[in-house]
Amino acid sequence: xxxxxxxxxxxxxxxxxxxxxxxxxxxxxxxxxxxxxxxxxxxxxxxxxxxxxxxxxxxxxxxxxxxxxxxxxxxxxxxxxxxxxxxxxxxxxxxxxxxxxxxxxxxxxxxxxxxxxxxxxxxxxxxxxxxxxxxxxxxxxxxxxxxxxxxxxxxxxxxxxxxxxxxxxxxxxxxxxxxxxxxxxxxxxxxxxxxxxxxxxxxxxxxxxxxxxxxxxxxxxxxxxxxxxxxxxxxxxxxxxxxxxxxxxxxxxxxxxxxxxxxxxx
Amino acid sequence: xxxxxxxxxxxxxxxxxxxxxxxxxxxxxxxxxxxxxxxxxxxxxxxxxxxxxxxxxxxxxxxxxxxxxxxxxxxxxxxxxx
Numbered sequence: 001x002x003x004x005x006x007x008x009x010x011x012x013x014x015x016x017x018x019x020x021x022x023x024x025x026x027x028x029x030x031x032x033x034x035x036x037x038x039x040x041x042x043x044x045x046x047x048x049x050x051x052x053x054x055x056x057x058x059x060x061x062x063x064x065x066x067x068x069x070x071x072x073x074x075x076x077x078x079x080x081x082x083x084x085x086x087x088x089x090x091x092x093x094x095x096x097x098x099x100x101x102x103x104x105x106x107x108x109x110x111x112x113x114x115x116x117x118x119x120x121x122x123x124x125x126x127x128x129x130x131x132x133x134x135x136x137x138x139x140x141x142x143x144x145x146x147x148x149x150x151x152x153x154x155x156x157x158x159x160x161x162x163x164x165x166x167x168x169x170x171x172x173x174x175x176x177x178x179x180x181x182x183x184x185x186x187x188x189x190x191x192x193x194x195x196x197x198x199x200x201x202x203x204x205x206x207x208x209x210x211x212x213x214x215x216x217x218x219x220x221x222x223x224x225x226x227x228x229x230x231x232x233x234x235x236x237x238x239x240x241x242x243x244x245x246x247x248x249x250x251x252x253x254x255x256x257x258x259x260x261x262x263x264x265x266x
Numbered sequence: 267x268x269x270x271x272x273x274x275x276x277x278x279x280x281x282x283x284x285x286x287x288x289x290x291x292x293x294x295x296x297x298x299x300x301x302x303x304x305x306x307x308x309x310x311x312x313x314x315x316x317x318x319x320x321x322x323x324x325x326x327x328x329x330x331x332x333x334x335x336x337x338x339x340x341x342x343x344x345x346x347x348x
Binding site: 001005008009012014016018021022023 | 278284285287288289291296317319322323348
């Protein structure tokens with residue numbers, strides 16, 4: 001195990017953990033994780049994964065940093081206003097840990113680029129803010145059999161779930177179709193407590209590291225719901241649906257399709 | 267008394283805590299189950315903390331010996347997989 005002296009120092013608190021050790025840290029350094037979204041969730045997930053030493057972190061986001069993002073999107077700053085979020089996050093993560101290769105992907109996911117972008121990564125992290133992309137990511141992960149760690153936040157509530165295609169549920173087992181447009185308000189319309197993505201993103205990053213290490217039990221077949229006002233965590237069981245249109249026995253969804261942009265946003 | 271066969275030597279003289287443990291942990295990961303690693307160290311606290319941590323990982327401490335004014339030898343037998 002050829003760590004540099006600097007790496008031994010940087011990762012010392014990982015290496016002495018029996019569940020990680022030198023071998024686990026090597027796995028982390030060799031892992032490739034794709035973050036979809038460099039917003040509220042993508043920032044803390046990427047920040048902690050970079051600190052942990054995840055060797056390759058891809059970031060898909062075509063937005064630019066705005067002042068209203070800085071209340072919760074901790075990888076960006078007043079120095080990166082107007083910059084593409086993928087580039088701003090790259091700058092922050094690489095400053096934290098030069099072991100990490102951050103690949104900015106300044107694109108919006110759609111049915112034409114998703115499969116190609118996902119294929120080089122071990123684990124996908126969903127930190128998006130709209131249902132069309134969320135369903136696109138789910139379907140692509142099921143088709144490609146890639147583990148997906150999904151997070152969502154609104155107001156004072158957040159949710160996390162880990163999807164392992166072929167083993168547990170998928171997003172469509174939970175909600176077969178997205179809700180009608182306008183039914184679920186967006187963060188823009190409803191607001192979000194700035195620290196909330198830190199909690200949910202922290203949980204997502206933990207799930208990613210557990211998957212890389214092969215330790216513990218992933219949040220599979222379950223949805224974890226956090227209510228910040230009541231300081232309450234609860235887990236809801238989500239069984240795999242045998243009739244699921246994408247991961248069931250006789251899937252009807254075998255390729256990706258785009259939903260109308262205005263379908264709905266969260 | 268028969269001599270214990272040493273499969274790996276680890277010299278961590280000059281290394282301080284917690285890197286005494288970091289290097290010992292990586293060392294033990296590099297040997298096979300049942301093999302023995304002999305550590306030589308000179309950081310006094312590590313003569314206690316490294317064997318204790320190794321026991322907590324599930325390994326067996328065969329020997330802790332102060333060999334001169336400043337140095338200790340610690341022998342660890344690997345008893346659990348990493």
